[in-house]
Amino acid sequence: MRVYISMVDQITYTKSERARAYLGGTLGYLFDGYNLLLTTFLFAGIIISFHSNLSAVSLAISFALIGSVVGGISFGWLADKIGRKNTLLFTILIFSMFEILSAFTSSIYEFYTTQFLVGIGVGGEWGVGFSLVNETWGEKRRGLAGGFLQSTFIIGALLGAQTAGFMIRTYGSTLGWRYSYIFVGMISLLLLLLRFFMPESKTWLAKVGKLEAGKNVLTSGPNPLRELFSKEFLRWTFFGTLMVFGFMFYFYVGQTFYPTLFGRLGAGSEITLIITLGSIVGIIAEVIIGYGNDLLGRRRAGLIFGAISLVVIFPFLYTMTFPVKFVTLGSFPAFYTYLLLYFFQASYAALFGVWLGEGFATRLRATGSNFTYMVGRGIGGGLAPIVVPLIVSSSTSLGESMSYFMIIGAVIMIIGALGLKETKGRDLNF
Secondary structure, eight states: OOOOOOTTSOOOOOHHHHHHHHHHHHHHHHHHHHHHHHHHHTHHHHHHHHTOOHHHHHHHHHHHHHHHHHHHHHHHHHHHHHOHHHHHHHHHHHHHHHHHHHTTOOSHHHHHHHHHHHHHHHHTHHHHHHHHHHHHSOGGGHHHHHHHHHHHHHHHHHHHHHHHHHHHHHHOHHHHHHHHHHHHHHHHHHHHHHHTTOOOOHHHHHHHTTSOTTOOTTTSSOOHHHHTTSTTTHHHHHHHHHHHHHHHHHHHHHHTTHHHHHHHTTOGGGHHHHHHHHHHHHHHHHHHHHHHHHHHOHHHHHHHHHHHHHHTHHHHHHHHHSOOOOSOGGGOHHHHHHHHHHHHHTTGGGGHHHHHHHTSOGGGHHHHHHHHHHHHHHHHHHHHHHHGGGGOSSSSOHHHHHHHHHHHHHHHHHHHHHTSOOOTTOOSOO
16 A cells, blocks of 8 residues: 655655666666667678668667657556656666567567567656656756766767677677667666666656645546647647757767768778767766756756867867867877767767656656657757758768758757746756
């Protein structure tokens, strides 16, 4: 029997509860990044196994992102109805099962299907995990906590690059990609055990405690999905989704094709090192921008870092317009412009979880956070693998195509940030 907390009770957490909530809420997002970069590094082996091509195989990322929209909306709603903890148990189980099954697919269409279902699992992770962290973490360091949480995506991406590199070197391309998915799926099952020891959000319990005794939680209270489009929250839903869409288009245009791009520029065996160094820079940047979120405020940080994110695309575009082939890492100009670009490209999302979550009331916080993030990500990220190859030609290189679309995404991202209000210091017990 669930014990509900009265709204008059003071909501506090022990250090142990806060640590367990943070660990359980963040590690799931690590596997989201893990799966993404893992797939981009495994393109070559998947292409050979399915007798396919880059455009067709890269669509698997689009299917995973479309699945994340379905999972984000569904599990966000469920988390506002049955709780953060129970929902996160479901999401990681779905992810693990279908990540393992991806290794046993025998056609590109089966692979699309399993990756779509993987996307459903990871789709529920972000908004639900951030809701739990927002509701258990103190206001003064909420932005920094969000930066650390968001950095787990880049840590996962770094692990994905290392896993893919090891499996391919050990087992070859055609078997290495299959063992990679099995390994990630098995490791992620360990998180399922950790989450049994994760506390439920007391803020959520307090709100549920307002319902009349004996009512079914699933049918009581207003519909969170409907409330997203109410007069009170419509502006927040629209501009939040627009900001995430712009960023994700900007991010996935780069993230999906960096390994292929550096391969075409002759980096060869150094690709893993380049991406690894970029990931390390991204992890550091997530924490710095998360701290900036607390220091500057949500809106000011969003606009300042958004403007810088746009500007740093142009040095990268220059090195793509006048490319220098790879000889050594130190004499490879694209490496330096990539690091500068990736510092902001990887880290801008550190603002999202706290800023978006603070705009929604507790009764729809997980729904609202997941909707804005996953719909924005699903559409923006899902378009990226499709549109970039469309304008690659004899006169427009892959790097130039990536740069042009990054600029479009960054501009849309800034417009979205302009439409959101400042929320720093807001009490989340509403």
